[in-house]
Amino acid sequence: MSTLPHGATAPDLIDMRDVDKVFSNGTIALRGMSLSIKQGEFVSFLGPSGCGKSTALKMIAGLLSVSKGAITVNGHPAGQSRDGSDIGFVFQEATLMPWATVFDNVHLPLKLHGLGKAEARERVDEALAMVGLSNFATSYPRELSGGMRMRVSIARAMVTRPKLLLMDEPFAALDEMTRSKLNDEVLALWKSHGLTVIFVTHSVFESVYLSSRVVVMAARPGRVVHDIPLATDIPRTADYRMSTTYAETCKQVSTALEGTMTHVDLNH
Amino acid sequence: MSISTIDPETGLAVDLHAPDPRLLRERRERRLQLILPVAALGCAIGLWEFLVWYHEVPHYLIPAPSLIAKTLVTDGASLMQSALFTVKLTLLSLALAIIGGVSLGMVFALSRPIEMSLFPFAVILQVTPVVAIAPLILIYVSNTFAALLICAWIVAFFPILSNTAIGLRSADHNLRDMFRLYQATPWQRLRYLLIPSALPYFMAALKIAGGLALIGAVVAEFVAGTAGQNTGLASRILESSFRNEIPRMFAALFLVSVLGVIIFLATSWLSRAVLGHWHESEIKREG
Numbered sequence: 004m005s006t007l008p009h010g011a012t013a014p015d016l017i018d019m020r021d022v023d024k025v026f027s028n029g030t031i032a033l034r035g036m037s038l039s040i041k042q043g044e045f046v047s048f049l050g051p052s053g054c055g056k057s058t059a060l061k062m063i064a065g066l067l068s069v070s071k072g073a074i075t076v077n078g079h080p081a082g083q084s085r086d087g088s089d090i091g092f093v094f095q096e097a098t099l100m101p102w103a104t105v106f107d108n109v110h111l112p113l114k115l116h117g118l119g120k121a122e123a124r125e126r127v128d129e130a131l132a133m134v135g136l137s138n139f140a141t142s143y144p145r146e147l148s149g150g151m152r153m154r155v156s157i158a159r160a161m162v163t164r165p166k167l168l169l170m171d172e173p174f175a176a177l178d179e180m181t182r183s184k185l186n187d188e189v190l191a192l193w194k195s196h197g198l199t200v201i202f203v204t205h206s207v208f209e210s211v212y213l214s215s216r217v218v219v220m221a222a223r224p225g226r227v228v229h230d231i232p233l234a235t236d237i238p239r240t241a242d243y244r245m246s247t248t249y250a251e252t253c254k255q256v257s258t259a260l261e262g263t264m265t266h267v268d269l270n271h
Numbered sequence: 272m273s274i275s276t277i278d279p280e281t282g283l284a285v286d287l288h289a290p291d292p293r294l295l296r297e298r299r300e301r302r303l304q305l306i307l308p309v310a311a312l313g314c315a316i317g318l319w320e321f322l323v324w325y326h327e328v329p330h331y332l333i334p335a336p337s338l339i340a341k342t343l344v345t346d347g348a349s350l351m352q353s354a355l356f357t358v359k360l361t362l363l364s365l366a367l368a369i370i371g372g373v374s375l376g377m378v379f380a381l382s383r384p385i386e387m388s389l390f391p392f393a394v395i396l397q398v399t400p401v402v403a404i405a406p407l408i409l410i411y412v413s414n415t416f417a418a419l420l421i422c423a424w425i426v427a428f429f430p431i432l433s434n435t436a437i438g439l440r441s442a443d444h445n446l447r448d449m450f451r452l453y454q455a456t457p458w459q460r461l462r463y464l465l466i467p468s469a470l471p472y473f474m475a476a477l478k479i480a481g482g483l484a485l486i487g488a489v490v491a492e493f494v495a496g497t498a499g500q501n502t503g504l505a506s507r508i509l510e511s512s513f514r515n516e517i518p519r520m521f522a523a524l525f526l527v528s529v530l531g532v533i534i535f536l537a538t539s540w541l542s543r544a545v546l547g548h549w550h551e552s553e554i555k556r557e558g
Contacts, residue, residue, distance in 0.1 A: 061448075066448050066451060090452065092448075092452055095445075098446055098449060100464075100467065101550070102467045102470070102548075102550070103467075103549075111449075111453075112453045115450070115455045115459055115463075143548060145549065145554070
């Protein structure tokens, strides 16, 4: 498939209606967030720190409760899917179990669903092959580089064959080279597996390169200020990074993002 | 000349032919690690022997190492029996401390209110010197062995309890989220996340508690001052001191030290065996 796997007729996978999140210390992390995400979209949540982008992602995953409003994922209230296997989550750090091998780390989601090592082997191997780490199944996380650890984390998220992949600033701690390589790998996964991806980032360039849609958020209180659809018919390659279209889109998104910063006390 | 190449997967330089100097250095270092302490210890004992002989120190003040060794042989049977008693007391109290500390630590980790209510008791038990409580325990508990066991247990119990409770809470919060996302059962969370996260803490506690259990066993016996057939090394030391048999005192003392060293080596080995492949504290770094 050369064109993107979503279309105007695709059903809503995620629906957020007027969602608030207030933490117990009184901080309003998110106010009145409404958003629909269709199946097959690649959506970036872009914004300064404190804009509630990670909070929104965790609420969609069901890891944080909703203070007001409602979130449905695939028709179910967030966090109440059958067994969590239709969502993959990639954290900011690789978040691997240091005592377990790469294989055992990737096996974990299946193990928690009662699938033994022998039964799961094929799927774990498949997930490791997906991220190019087939030769490292018996390694321990500490033996791997940061980029490789992040790949393991992605393999673990993909091993349940989810429809929805949630990524919380996954590559923020990596060097530029590794980062752009992993960006391409995530794009390839998105296309080949018909995924829906929500990608939290504070990098304009990353969001423009990856997404079919950028949701720009502002802080204090966290809210959505722009919802920018991007042209999806251009192949995202190294050439795209050099193109004027890319530069112009980055400028447009950048301007939208700067608009959110005017009221923010930068010394905070 | 050695040929080196870059491994495309790991990006690490791999040396193809050269005899690995790192390996040689490592082997030499390991040999030194054994030779140096043994040599130092040997020198110290030799110096002791020499000084006692040279100054003609009477054996009831400081016996020469050779005399202590002779006493170890002549009194071997009775000393060994005492050592066995001390070993039994130490290991049993350590085992009970592990069982009690781990179970209560798990309860603490599961329930804050229970921890808040019971923790003061644990602290009081810990900070009160066992020498001070021992006489009371000896009055209330008629069976001497049981009384000694309780004293040694009190000392070894606390580090296991507090470290288990802290360790079980130390699991990475993102990993906790992961387990929630995949709807892990409480048992799965305990088995696959909390217990492995707590292991380094538990192992550190075990190393401390092993030594403390021995100290507790010896101290308790000193306070009890028991005499007779079924007694430990502390009783031998007391008894020898009453009878002014200083070489025997040193011999018993030597056995206590040996026990302590064995416990230390055993717990260190166990810690490395359990954590060596993943935890920072036990991983060998290349310098």
